[in-house]
Amino acid sequence: MSTPTNPSKPVLSLGPVYYLWDGPKWRDFYFRIADEAPIAHVTIGEAVCSKRLHFIEPFVGEVIERLEVAGKQVSLASLALVTLERESQLVRGLVRDSTHPIEVNDLSALHLLAGRPHSIGPLVNVYNGATARLLASRGATSICLPPELPMTSVHGIIGENPGVDFEVFAFGRVPLAISARCAHARSKGLIKDNCQFICGEDPDGLTVETLDSQPFLALNGVQTMSHTCQALLQELPEFVAAGVSRIRLSPQDCDMAAVAHIFADAISGRRSACEAQADLADVYPNRPFSNGFHYGQTGAAWISVDAGAVARSPVT
Template sequence: MNPSKPALSLGPVYYLWDGPKWRDFYFRIADEAPIGHVTIGEAVCSKRLHFIEPHVAEVIERLENAGKQVSLTSLALVTLERESQLVRGLVRDSCHPIEANDLSALHLLAGRPHSVGPLVNVYNGATARLLASRGATSICLPPELPMASVRGIVTENPGVGFEVFAFGRVPLAISARCAHARSKGLIKDNCQFICREDPDGLTVETLDRQPFLALNGVQTMSHTCQALIQELPELAAAGVSRIRLSPQDCDMAAVALLFDDIIAGTRSPREAQAALAGIYPNKPFSNGFHHGQIGAAWISAETGAEAK
């Protein structure tokens, strides 16, 4: 592939979807989406694992038969011995590459090839070099990084593949407590998997009733959906090797086709943005982090100013 044209990748589903929905989602990605690399597994809450475990093997088989490369994600936060054992077992037993989303996984993976996910804070070139020296072959940079930082990190580390989080609600924080359960009068230990009721996250409003954030179990996400559509040519020119799409509760195969068209130069960013609004309706888009501004802002490529 021409190095000036990055490939598309798909991150793990952060939300709690029922097993059959999760399986069928990846089956469609395998059959219809122009995505070369897919990361699967549970990154947010270990209690959710039993929903997807019966389907993991068949999902991997379907994806690989379609020519996709598959990685498995580690948990983003390890707070219990049971979770520590899960991560150790994943690293020890998996025949697939691991994406580390927590420092404990990075420790276990030291010295063997692996990737680093967007939930690990890689904010400068020195950090990227250290991770590469310990075995990281690919790093998905945190979604809050501005383009100036992305360009600098990529330039300073020519031997590492870099990925940018280009579509999806931005993962902002993760906690040992479950605000999602609390919001519905439950506690984490008896959450009744209430987050299943919100397959695209639960909107949080300010006191002025303005949408502000989204809850996803123990994870806090942005209310807006990051959409680096008009920025794709700039990212390609900077040497970014992969563009990451984060699964939302919409037609992700269609989203992937749009991004692929922009990368191939067969559709303009303006056209793609209009089409994206139809695929993922009633969701505000943002790109402020990329431009070094408020993350929830939408900066017009034509004017360089925040769109109102």
């Protein structure tokens, strides 16, 4: 396994909003990202539930224009689960009509994009170097690795694929699973076909508790997410040394422009890992942070890195 001898600093990217936000809130969120956030690449679109598309469709054009005027690169997300012919048609139309790169979140889009440059989202299981090579051979120019991968796997995959840009999921509730059924609707006495878009009542996900009333997971429509928020700030030096190209932030219902500034400052060294972590807790309060997956342990765990060890591995 080779390690870059003079690694460059990664840039920040922003994944799609996984939650159901009403159209004006969704639009205004991206307008602020365009105007205030030090983010280089933004992926927009509906990845979780096709029924939500009509909320954001009227605003997609002006959001793309605002982001591009601000110098951001824009990609469009494909659905993470295609179960209906209507959804299959949506994916085909997206690939056929889009003038922007597509982020693949489900393998059903791959045959439509064969040979055409595209990116791979974190919802696709890229668990080894061979899979990454196969995807790159079919036109993938960047791959966001799954958030559950430990750093040892990240090192191995990047080391085996020097010509591919890799991205890591560094901030946000971790997307764990997606289903054809809507547990969010069922939890509120509704069914998927008549859900009344009840997931919109929980713009940051609906917390699921164990029988002992302990927070465990979160529901987001048909998607299951972690209760904790993955926050890989103290791990940034490792990503730089490994040659990671992008650090992905996943939108939560908080001040994401401030989150982006915190990560940008941590990458550049303007804030120490400890300072950045404390500032992040102020921006996104009352949500426990986690980094267990990074260390090959339980995903919800929080493992503190010795401040001296962090200082000995500066972001350069």
